[in-house]
Amino acid sequence: MDSNDKIKAVGINIKEKANLIWNVANSLFGAYKPHEYGLVILPMAVIKRFHDCLLPTHDKVLATYEKIKHLAVKEGFLRTATGGYRFYNVSPFTFERLKADPENIKANFESYINGFSDNVIDILANMGFFNQIDRMNDAGVLYQVISDFCEDSADMSPDKISAVDMGYVFENLVQRFSESYDEEAGAHFTSRDIIYLMCDMLTMEADFSSSDSPAKTVYDMAMGTSQMLTCMEERIKSLDAEAQIICYGQEINPFTFGIAKADVLIRGGDPDNMRFGDTLNDDKFKGYTFDYCISNPPFGIDWKREAADVEKEHKKGDAGRFGVGLPAKSDGQMLFMLNGIAKLKDTGRMAIIQNGSSLFTGDAGSGPSEIRRYIIENDWLDAIVQLPNDSFYNTGIATYVWIITKDKPVTHREQVLLIDASGCYEQRRSPIGNKRVDITEVCRDLIVKAYSDYDSKTYEKKIDSNTAIVVKSKRLDSISLGYNKITVESPQLDDDGEPILKKGKKVADTSKRDTETVPLDEDMDVYFEREVLPYRPGAWIDKSKTKVGYEIPFTKTFYEYLEMESADEIAKRIEEHEHSLMQKLRALFGGEQNE
Structure with missing residues (x-):
């Protein structure tokens, strides 16, 4: 499947699979308030994904468990029996067997859950799911919820839905859960087309072909359900199937963190590289540096609750992440920018999404201006790309990808490339939320071409007889x-x-x-x-x-002056309009229609 097919498939999977899963909410009506539905639906979707991954080897795992259950160390044997997964379940129950015994549904379901390996139980505990089992049972809905997830349409086995697509289904569910709480739109879920663009720009000059190259490390400081990491790994593997990639991520939301950790378990990664906590005041990767950072941190969200710790770290100067300056407390996105820079190796590269305020807010000497000064005077700012509006599921505002490079190519030194890709997109046939456009492969290639050329140019390409995509680039001296x-x-x-x-x-x-x-x-x-x-x-x-x-x-860099219409032409157009209007009025009231 090529990248365009994958981009389109995301929409299909989100619409079909997520709708089906969310329809389980019908069984919760009355027992739960609408804003509480996610407390059940999200962890149940995770459990069912684990279940469907393990189902083909279920009998083999049970047989292995019977042979080695007396041993002190069982993990390796059971993981091998699953076919290589880093998790397992030794309960005799499956969802179909649970459904077959409605009288004992609570005891059997708890037995099934407790049969999971500790890493899965830890995920469910973080999501607060164990309290929901009692609540569902007391409300008389537990059996129906489990039955709903037994439907063929709720099949989440890997051969039916890929890891990346499953991640997008989870993200859609999380988004609906957030909207039911009427939360601010701070977490803008990033669609695959945007992530592919970020990945391609990050890896444009990379060489993964050397057999003795060390594994490349990728970090997302606000990973959500970890789709940026998953797509980054997917794109690098498409360049070199033998490339070694190690992903690391941190997330503050317990539900999305649980999903991210579950996703890593299913894909065979190291779940310990997924850390729970607030990146701004509870950095779980102190002392770490990475080859790549890719992230879409929240913007327009205040950092008041982290203020005491952030300000304390700011006072450390160069010994901390935020010594250079602090943005206004109303928006913490530039703090994430500084965190990402602190986490880059000397040869590291970062693609990070920001809204327009990071470009210009703050007077000379202010925190935001000092952050920009720090990045530009160190010659780390390589390029900024303006994305098309309506590229995200839950916001239509202008957004930008900043490319930060700790070790710029000689030809880029003391230069910054601005790329206006706001006119480089294809319309979606069917919008997903606010997302009405896709950066398809032909669009992505044009943007990457502009970045590769690193010059002041205009690029245009016809995608059909009536539509052209346009990218404009301007190379500026950093000073x-x-x-x-x-x-x-x-x-x-x-x-x-x-x-x-x-x-x-x-x-x-x-x-x-x-x-x-x-x-x-x-x-x-x-x-x-x-x-x-x-x-x-x-x-x-x-x-x-x-x-x-x-x-x-x-905006000023790409502004094009349009000569105003002359006063005579405007007056002529008004006169013609008035003449036409008078004719229509005469016709309406039965007068003569012509002068």
């Missing part, structure tokens, strides 16, 4: 993104109009104080003499107050 914010003082004047002096120096009139923004690549004194002094004689720059700022003028 052009910076500016000096200078403070201009004017003297106080005495009654005779002469400057007031104190210790031989002019006294500033604070009511006339002003500021000017001077490009960093221009001499501020030359600018001052040309742009300020002719209009404010006697003024001077208070250089003790000068601050350096950085912003990324994305």
Whole structure:
């Protein structure tokens, strides 16, 4: 299946499989409030996924367990019996056998759950599922829920639905659960087409072919259900089937964390690399560095609850992740940016999604500006790509992929490439939530081409007789993104109009104080003499107050002036419109239709 087919398949699987699973909510009606449905549906979907993976080897595992149950160490034997999974279940029950005995459903279901290996039980405990068994039983819905998951349409075996697609089904379920709580749209689930673009840009120059190359490490600091990691591994394997990839991730939501850990177990990865906790104030990967970081952290979400710990780490300066500066407490996305940079090896690369505020918010000397300054002056900012609007399931706003490279190619040094890919998409036939467009393979190739060329160009490609996709790129000198914010003082004047002096120096009139923004690549004194002094004689720059700022003028860079219509043409068009309107009115009221 090619990448376009996989992108389309996501939509099919989300719509069909997720709807079927969510329909189990009908059995919970009355026993649970709508915002509580996810407490049952999410862990039950995880359990059923485990069940369907293990079902083909169920009898073999039971036979093996009977032979070795007296041994102190059983893990290796049982994992081998499953065909290589890192989890198992030694209970004689299956979902069909549970369904066959409605009278003993609670005891049998608990026996089934307790038959899982400890790593699965740990996942279910994190999701708070054990309390729900009693609650469902007391409400008389436990048997029906289990029966619902026995339907053929709820088959989640790996040959019916891949690991990546199952992850998207889980993400859709999590999204519905979040919406039922009326939560803020901070977690923007990232569709496969966007992740493929991020992966291709990250790995464009990578060489995975060397047999003695060490395993590449990939980190997601806000992994959700771990689909970015899964897709990254999938894309790298497509470049080199022998490539060794080790994935690491951290997640704060217990439900999505449970799903991510379950997904890693099913795919044969190391579940210990999936860590639960808040990345901002409970970093589970202190001292780790990675080859790649790929992430879509929440934006527009405050970091007030983490503030004490974040500010404490900020005071550590270079010894902490946040020493360079802090963003406003209303939005923590740039803290994730700093965390990702701290986690990169000296040759590491990061693709991270941000909204537009990271480009420009904050005056010179502010936290956001200092973060941009830190990234740009270290020459780590390689490129920024504006994605098409309506690319995400639950937001239609403008979003950007930042490519951070700790070791830029020589040809990219002291340069930044801005790529406007807002016009590079294909419409979906059927939207999924707010997602109305896809970055298909032809679109992705055009964006990657622009990144590869690393030059100021416009790329256009016809995808059918009526539609063209467009990518525009601008290569800028890094220094052009910076500016000096200078403070201009004017003297106080005495009654005779002469400057007031104190210790031989002019006294500033604070009511006339002003500021000017001077490009960093221009001499501020030359600018001052040309742009300020002719209009404010006697003024001077208070250089003790000068601050350096950085912003990324994305919109301005790609702005194209459209010549306004002349007044005569506008007047003519209005006259024609009025004439047409009068004819229609005369016709309506029975008058003459023509003058």
